[in-house]
Amino acid sequence: MGYQLGLIGHPISHSLSPWIHQQFLDLAELDGEYKLYEGSPDRLPQLLEELKAKKINGFNVTVPYKQVIVDYLDEIDPDAELLGAVNTVVYSNGKWKGYSTDGEGYVRSLIETFPNLLTNQTSVLLLGAGGAARGIYRALNGQGVAKVDIANRSKDKAEQLLSLRIDEVDSNVISYQQAEEQLAEYDLIIQTTSVGMKPNVEEQVIQLDNIRQDAVVSDIVYQPIMTQFLRDASMRGANIHHGHAMLLYQGELAFEKWTNKKLDVTHLVQKLENKLR
Numbered sequence: 434m435g436y437q438l439g440l441i442g443h444p445i446s447h448s449l450s451p452w453i454h455q456q457f458l459d460l461a462e463l464d465g466e467y468k469l470y471e472g473s474p475d476r477l478p479q480l481l482e483e484l485k486a487k488k489i490n491g492f493n494v495t496v497p498y499k500q501v502i503v504d505y506l507d508e509i510d511p512d513a514e515l516l517g518a519v520n521t522v523v524y525s526n527g528k529w530k531g532y533s534t535d536g537e538g539y540v541r542s543l544i545e546t547f548p549n550l551l552t553n554q555t556s557v558l559l560l561g562a563g564g565a566a567r568g569i570y571r572a573l574n575g576q577g578v579a580k581v582d583i584a585n586r587s588k589d590k591a592e593q594l595l596s597l598r599i600d601e602v603d604s605n606v607i608s609y610q611q612a613e614e615q616l617a618e619y620d621l622i623i624q625t626t627s628v629g630m631k632p633n634v635e636e637q638v639i640q641l642d643n644i645r646q647d648a649v650v651s652d653i654v655y656q657p658i659m660t661q662f663l664r665d666a667s668m669r670g671a672n673i674h675h676g677h678a679m680l681l682y683q684g685e686l687a688f689e690k691w692t693n694k695k696l697d698v699t700h701l702v703q704k705l706e707n708k709l710r
């Protein structure tokens with residue numbers, strides 16, 4: 434029968450995950466299928482029973498299930514527990530176990546392109562404080578970087594991120610205006626808000642006038658692939674990192690948990706980019 438994999442969420446009909454996981458199955462030379470299971474959160478218990486009956490090996494979780502799924506799992510990975518969100522569930526020996534692969538997937542995608550970027554000297558600016566920002570913030574702390582400042586429209590949400598901090602990392606909540614003023618301090622700037630996403634493609638969360646040319650600017654928005662934010666960074670001579678790579682690597686980490694196969698997916702970054710252009 435092969436591996437039974439899938440995604441739960443709503444809406445998911447346009448998800449790229451079936452395509453991505455088919456690439457992984459082919460690369461690993463494994464039989465299997467990755468299907469979409471769409472439904473509202475009140476259907477969750479019923480959906481989990483259906484997945485059990487189908488002998489599913491595991492599934493991904495997206496909006497609006499990422500937090501609520503936690504209550505239905507038998508075990509939860511400590512990092513996912515800290516984040517209060519799960520994007521990957523493994524079914525094994527009659528038990529559901531939840532993980533979060535977004536943050537680590539993001540860091541992996543970054544290191545693939547910029548292998549020497551993250552050191553104990555690196556200063557990072559994180560823009561946004563939503564679900565995606567939480568995972569990325571946690572994973573960056575784990576990399577032992579020198580500093581991660583957080584700027585977000587609502588200050589409260591940015592302050593909540595600080596509870597995910599690891600002691601050695603210097604971390605401050607600043608305003609978007611402060612971020613613009615002190616932009617030259619940062620080696621890496623990560624855009625995690627939904628600003629600039631289709632259809633609002635002309636929008637940009639902060640201005641980049643003070644950016645250093647050797648800085649890396651990363652945007653997790655991948656529709657469009659070339660956001661206004663990345664275009665601006667590129668015009669100013671900075672290095673850029675596109676959002677779709679994170680999607681690919683968080684998927685690869687999930688695939689690894691389901692199949693115990695570690696894949697080199699570097700070549701798929703370009704293939705996914707071509708699909709999105």
Ligand code: ATR
Pocket residue numbers: 560561562563564565566585586587590625626627628638
């Ligand atoms: P995700 O899980 O994709 O991170 P989210 O948890 O809804 O989504 O978070 C959305 C992020 O985009 C937040 O940082 C949000 O800022 P607030 O916390 O202040 O709401 C940010 N965001 C969304 N629309 C925005 C806008 N028009 N201007 C500035 N920030 C925006």
